[in-house]
Amino acid sequence: MKSKLFKLLPMLMLLLLGLTISTCQRGKQKSKEGATIALVLKTLNHPFFIDMQRGAEEAADSLSVNLLIQAAEREVDVEKQMQIIENLIQRQVDAICVAPSGSRELVPVILKANEAGIPIITIDTRVDSAALVEIGAEVVTYVGSDNYEGGRIAGEFMVQELDGTGKVAILEGIPGHETGDARLRGFHKALEDAPGIEIVTSQTANWERDQGFNVFQNIMQSHPEVDAMFACNDLMALGAIEAIAAANKTGEIVVIGFDALNDAKIAIKEGKMRGSVAQHPYEMGKIAVESAYKVLQGKTVPEYIPVTIELITRKDLE
Amino acid sequence: MNLKDMIHHYGRQFGTLIGLLILCTVLWILSPFFLTVSNVLNIAQQTSINAIIAVGMTFVIITAGIDLSVGSILAFSGVVLASVAKAGAPVPVAIAAGLAVGLLCGLVNGLLITYGKLPPFISTLGMMSVARGAALLYSDGRPISGFSASFRFLATGEILHIPMPVIIMILVYLIAHFVLTRTKLGRYTFAIGGNEEAALLSGVNVKFYKAAVYGISGMLSGLAAVILTARLSSAQPIAGIMYELDAIAATVIGGTSLMGGEGTIVGTLIGAFIMGVLRNGLNLLGVSSFIQQIVIGSVIIIAVLVDMALKKQSK
Numbered sequence: 001m002k003s004k005l006f007k008l009l010p011m012l013m014l015l016l017l018g019l020t021i022s023t024c025q026r027g028k029q030k031s032k033e034g035a036t037i038a039l040v041l042k043t044l045n046h047p048f049f050i051d052m053q054r055g056a057e058e059a060a061d062s063l064s065v066n067l068l069i070q071a072a073e074r075e076v077d078v079e080k081q082m083q084i085i086e087n088l089i090q091r092q093v094d095a096i097c098v099a100p101s102g103s104r105e106l107v108p109v110i111l112k113a114n115e116a117g118i119p120i121i122t123i124d125t126r127v128d129s130a131a132l133v134e135i136g137a138e139v140v141t142y143v144g145s146d147n148y149e150g151g152r153i154a155g156e157f158m159v160q161e162l163d164g165t166g167k168v169a170i171l172e173g174i175p176g177h178e179t180g181d182a183r184l185r186g187f188h189k190a191l192e193d194a195p196g197i198e199i200v201t202s203q204t205a206n207w208e209r210d211q212g213f214n215v216f217q218n219i220m221q222s223h224p225e226v227d228a229m230f231a232c233n234d235l236m237a238l239g240a241i242e243a244i245a246a247a248n249k250t251g252e253i254v255v256i257g258f259d260a261l262n263d264a265k266i267a268i269k270e271g272k273m274r275g276s277v278a279q280h281p282y283e284m285g286k287i288a289v290e291s292a293y294k295v296l297q298g299k300t301v302p303e304y305i306p307v308t309i310e311l312i313t314r315k316d317l318e
Numbered sequence: 319m320n321l322k323d324m325i326h327h328y329g330r331q332f333g334t335l336i337g338l339l340i341l342c343t344v345l346w347i348l349s350p351f352f353l354t355v356s357n358v359l360n361i362a363q364q365t366s367i368n369a370i371i372a373v374g375m376t377f378v379i380i381t382a383g384i385d386l387s388v389g390s391i392l393a394f395s396g397v398v399l400a401s402v403a404k405a406g407a408p409v410p411v412a413i414a415a416g417l418a419v420g421l422l423c424g425l426v427n428g429l430l431i432t433y434g435k436l437p438p439f440i441s442t443l444g445m446m447s448v449a450r451g452a453a454l455l456y457s458d459g460r461p462i463s464g465f466s467a468s469f470r471f472l473a474t475g476e477i478l479h480i481p482m483p484v485i486i487m488i489l490v491y492l493i494a495h496f497v498l499t500r501t502k503l504g505r506y507t508f509a510i511g512g513n514e515e516a517a518l519l520s521g522v523n524v525k526f527y528k529a530a531v532y533g534i535s536g537m538l539s540g541l542a543a544v545i546l547t548a549r550l551s552s553a554q555p556i557a558g559i560m561y562e563l564d565a566i567a568a569t570v571i572g573g574t575s576l577m578g579g580e581g582t583i584v585g586t587l588i589g590a591f592i593m594g595v596l597r598n599g600l601n602l603l604g605v606s607s608f609i610q611q612i613v614i615g616s617v618i619i620i621a622v623l624v625d626m627a628l629k630k631q632s633k
Contacts, residue, residue, distance in 0.1 A: 071607045074559060078554065087360070102554070104550075105461070108549065
C-alpha cells in the first residue's frame with residue numbers, strides 16, 4: 001500500500017507534464033525551420049504588450065523564423081525576467097528581443113548573452129548605456145518611441161488646453177524607469193515656456209489603474225484647486241478619471257495620458273480625457289523581430305530605431 | 319540507524335526526491351538543453367535566493383508559525399546594504415548591514431508574536447507593509463545601483479566553476495541542517511511546533527526561541543537580499559514582491575507541515591529545486607507564461623496532497 005502511494009507522486013507529475021508537452025506540441029506545429037528569436041516582454045497582461053506580441057508574431061510569420069514569447073508574471077519582477085533570459089541563453093536561441101523591466105538590472109545578463117554570442121535587441125525601455133559600458137556589455141539596437149518627445153508633445157498640448165495658466169498634477173510611473181522619467185522630462189521641458197502653469201504635485205501610481213484612482217482621489221483632497229493632470233500612462237489616467245467622475249468633476253479637469261489605449265480613446269471621445277500620446281507597440285514588436293532577423297543575416301542596424309509617436313485628441317477620433 | 323530506520327525517517331523526502339528526479343528525467347527527454355553542466359549551475363543559481371529564504375521559512379513553519387514579511391524585508395535590507403556598498407564601504411560591512419536590517423525586522427516580528435501575543439499571520443502581515451514602506455522611503459522609491467566589482471563578485475564570481483550564490487546556498491543548508499537536527503535551538507523549534515504548552519511546561523524558554531526563529535528568518539531574507547542585489551547590480555525597493563509565497567511553497571512541497579512540529583531542511587531544498595527546475599524547464603520548452611503559472615500552482619497542490627496521503631499511511 002505504501003509503495004503504491006510512493007508511485008502516486010511521480011504519476012501525477014507525469015500527468016502534469018503531459019499537459020505541458022501537449023501545449024509545446026501545439027507550439028511546435030506552428031514552428032518552421034530556421035532561426036529562433038525570443039521575445040521577452042515585461043508582462044502579458046497589458047494591452048500594450050499584447051499588441052507588441054502581435055506585431056512580433058506577424059514579423060516572425062512573414063520571415064519564417066520561430067518565435068518564443070516569454071514574460072514574467074509581474075511587470076516589476078526584473079529578477080524573473082533575468083531568469084527567463086538566462087534560460088533562453090541555455091536554450092541557445094539565436095537572438096533575444098527584450099522589453100526590459102528595469103533600466104540597469106538586466107545589464108549583467110545582457111553580458112552573459114553577449115558572451116554566448118546571442119544578440120540583444122531592446123524594445124520600449126532603453127537600457128542605461130553607462131551601465132552597459134561599465135561592464136562591457138552590448139545591445140545591438142533599441143526599438144522604441146522617443147518618450148521624451150512624447151512627454152514634450154503632451155506638455156505643449158496641456159499649455160494650449162489651459163490657455164497658459166493653471167495648476168497641474170502629475171501621476172508618475174514606477175520611479176527609476178527610463179521610460180517614465182523621459183516622459184516626465186519632456187513634459188517639464190514643455191512647461192518651462194509657460195510661466196502661468198504651476199505643477200502642484202507629482203506622485204507615483206506605479207503604472208497601475210487602481211492606484212491611479214486612489215492617488216488622484218487623494219490629490220483632489222489635498223489640492224482641490226487642481227485644473228489639469230498628466231499621467232505617464234493611460235492606465236493611471238483611466239483610474240484618475242474614475243476618481244474625477246466620483247467627485248462630479250468630469251470635464252472640468254483636463255486629463256492627458258500616454259499610450260492611447262482603446263479605453264483611453266473611448267474616454268477621449270466621451271470627453272473624460274482630452275488627449276493621449278499614441279505609441280505603436282505593434283510596430284515596435286514587428287520592427288524588433290525584423291531587426292533581429294537582419295542582424296542574424298549579418299546586416300547592420302542603427303543603434304536606435306525610433307517608432308512614430310503622436311498625440312491623439314478628439315479631432316483625430318471623429 | 320539502519321537502512322530500514324533511515325527509509326522510515328527520510329521516507330517523505332524520498333517521495334519528493336523521486337518527484338524531482340522524474341521531473342528532471344522528463345525534461346531531459348524533452349529538451350536537449352536541460353541536462354548540461356551550464357544549465358544545472360544556472361538552475362542552482364536561480365534557485366539560491368528562494369532556497370535561502372525558504373530555510374528561514376522552514377524554521378518558522380516548524381514552530382507552527384508563518385512569515386509573510388520575507389519579501390519586504392529582502393527589499394528593505396537590499397536598499398540599505400546597497401547604499402552602504404555604494405558609499406564605498408568594504409563588502410563585508412555591506413553584507414553585515416543587510417543581515418542586521420533583516421535580523422532586526424525579524425526580531426521585531428518575534429517580539430510582537432511572543433510578548434505582543436499577536437498571531438504570526440498578523441504581525442508578519444504588518445511587517446510586510448512596514449518593511450516595504452521603509453524600503454521605499456529609504457530609497458526614495460528608486461533603485462540603487464553602481465557597485466564595485468568586488469561586491470558584484472558575490473553573484474558573478476565562481477569558485478571551482480561553482481557560482482558564488484550556489485556556494486552560499488550550500489553553506490546555509492549545511493549550517494541550517496546542523497542547527498535543526500543537532501542543537502538545542504533545533505530541538506526546541508520542533509518542541510514548540512509540536513506542542514507549545516508542553517514545551518513551556520518542560521522548561522523551554524518558548525519566547526526566546528520563538529523570537530530567535532523569526533530573527534533567523536529575517537536575517538536569511540537579508541542574506542538573500544545580498545545575493546539579489548549583487549545579481550542585478552541594483553537594489554530595488556519593489557523587489558521581492560510575493561517571494562513569501564515561493565518560500566512557503568518550497569517549504570511545504572518539501573514536506574514541512576503547516577501545522578508545525580514537522581519538517582526537514584533537506585526537504586525544503588528539494589522543494590526549492592522542484593520549483594526552480596520547473597520554471598527553467600518550462601522556459602526551455604517555450605511554454606506560455608500563463609500555463610507556467612497553472613503548472614507551478616498545480617505542482618504545489620499535488621505535492622501537498624501526496625504528502626498528506628503518505629503521512630496518513632505512515633500513521
